[in-house]
Amino acid sequence: MKILMISATFPYPPTRGGTPIRTFNLLRYLSQRHPVTLVTQRSEDVSDQEVEELRQYVDQLVIFPRPHSDQTQAGTWAKIKRFGEFVLEGTPPSVRSIYSPAMQDWIDQWVNSGYCEAITCEHSVNEIFVRQAWKQQLKTVVDVHSSIYGTCRQQLETHTAEKPLRDRLNLPLLHRYEKRYCSKFSLIVATTVEDRHQLQAFNPEATFEIIPNGVDLDQFPLRTQDPGGHRLIFVGTMDYIANIDAARYFSLEIFPQLRERYGEAKLVLAGARPVPEVSELSKIPGIEVTGRVPSMAEYLHQATVCIVPMRIGFGIKNKTLEAMAAGVPVVASNSGLEGLAVDGANVPLRALRANTTEEYIAAISQLFEDAQLRQKLSENGRNLIESEYTWERVGQRYEQVLSF
Structure with a gap:
């Protein structure tokens, strides 16, 4: 099967987080079994070495310069x-900003020449390069990652929107946009049931598949010992609105109360590109903002508990997957645990759930004081990742939906 993958985001190295992690690992799996052509864009921070390293994973790598955006x-x-x-x-505008006429012409010629049997859009923004008519002649798949309409609506409902007036004006337009682009594809991939529900409302007749993210177990090995203590960690790229909100919410509303109970408690906010709103949290006693770290697994292994206090995002x-793979006990919100079976009837306890200040303090205190519970969550979490969330299993499922 000849596959054309479209990703405006340069998917290498996967340590960049988010979209590159998923795109690269799906690409790596598929390219071992099928000829894959990747068409992508190169921003100024992509090095020549990274280009050459990525080229080893595909049959053909086609790169266009990142268009100049008027978004700023x-x-x-x-x-x-x-x-x-x-x-x-x-x-x-966020989708139009990646549009390149030269890239569009190349894709048109590639498809019209019959050089591919399936097209995948790695993230919904890449739908802009796909023609409606192509669905009639080959398999077209959009790997959505998350509904932008659903995310915008959620931010308005939770009062976490950066620009509420703008988002209220955009909301009906985003609804119209997602409804239109969902009709262009023969298959829509979502990462969770919740996100599928968001998208299914736009096109109930569309074909959906749920394919979660995975973890590279070599990069996130199981920790060899429980460090004990009172050390918390929250990880993620720190210029992403959902992570900024989570970091500030926990640091300002929850951590000071924990610090009153555990005077030596420490919170590490680990992740690249911290914006000023995150960097300033280091002024709070006990909080460290690291910026990019050489090995996230090492930082996770040093933590007593990993928190995922997400309030927005689908x-x-x-x-969450990486912390569980590393064997670190997790305390997370409903959003942080979306798509995962971690508690409830007939489910081994794999993480503790918390959505209020009181619930976070109770869950974290319980883990600080109970080594056996920490070990239980560590083992159960790792077992879940090994059985359901390796990139090998995720890649197999992606290959299957492209093949039928």
């Missing part, structure tokens, strides 16, 4: 112009 232009007129284009064209969370 400030001023009332620039904002009105972007909104007007959204209304008239039906495509969000889809399965890499940070």
